[in-house]
Amino acid sequence: MNITHNIRVIINGQTREISVAPNETLQDLLRYRLGLVGTKSGCETGDCGACTVIVDGKAVNSCLVLAVESNGSSVTTIEGISSNGELHPLQQAFIDHGAVQCGFCTPGMILAAKSLLDEDPNANEKDIRLALAGNLCRCTGYVSILKAVAAAGKTLRGGK
């Protein structure tokens, strides 16, 4: 069957009209059709969080979302969070705290953390741990990641 669906989706602020296959995941659309390979492909079953993107303000596993389901939505990937060449405070904090090792989990970690901080700028360490529980880091650099997110939260609150 060669059915396709035409969807309209805002990706990193830009409206795109795309024809997608019914069984195509959002992850595959982003990576293989749009070249946004910052969204990583890990377990493909929603366990590792590497493919996390933000859809309408909420962090989701893009491997478990069909592209056609994102019709009418706004999607943010790691490529879309810096502005005018300035890194997002989370990106800067990850660098400052040595929270990037191999880097594979980093986009998912940052987007999960961003959706949390957007939702609750006062998120405490417990909230951060819970929100990042669905993002696995096989380098096991979790402590630096937690520190980076807490520091970015502070920056975003204007505390510096």
Added chain:
Amino acid sequence: MSLMEKLDGGVSLLAGGTDLLVAMKDGRLRHRTLVDIKHISNLGAIRPEDAGLCLGAAVNTRTIARSPLVKERFPLLSQALAVLGSMQIGNRATIGGNLANASPAADSAPALLALEASVKLVGPQGERLVPLENFFSGPGKTVLERELLTEIHVPSAPDQGRGVFYKLGPRGAPEDICIVSVAVFAVPDASKRIWTDVRIALGAVAPTPIRARNAEKALLGQLIEGRTVEDAARLAAEKDARPISDIRGSASYRRAMVKILVARALEQLSER
């Protein structure tokens, strides 16, 4: 509904997709047609219903967990749904999907069983309201017959009642598929000395999520004290639980954990 009839057997319903897409990817399910039900308008609301709640089947579990209304009226349900899955899963997984998928380990089931929830099923012949306890018929099986689960009704609970949910998993993280889960909702008498209404629900220790009726019966009208707690916990483990051994835990480990978690929950509810 008419669409479902027309498409007949080849159609599967897609809500949050967190179970369905995994099943599709590993080839367990092959669908000719998926129908996305998330945007059917009346499936998407949380509303008060007298002193209880009506939950639209397509509301995602994290939204329910964080709802001020749910936190205020049924903290037990909020507590259970907060650890149903990671943030990303909770943002997609729907309450109706978690129930209709009928995993014995479904994290929403024990709390809803303890709160004596019912589910509304709508089909071509009309609609019916089924107590959740009668909804599950086996692992992955329910009484749904070409019907759509549209709403979950949680009846009002006595003001003095309090609930506890425990989920035992390998990581102690929300992502875990539980080895054992326990939800208890208990109401003491006015003097807080006697168990007057106790509902104990268990997950992952039987072909479906279950109520531990033997344990409950043993508590009714009895003094709130260590001895009754111990008796009930033992009955829950020995008579109510019917666990199997699998990769997550052996049957005997599961029984042992039922005993400990039921006792712990009842002890916590005995305080003050």
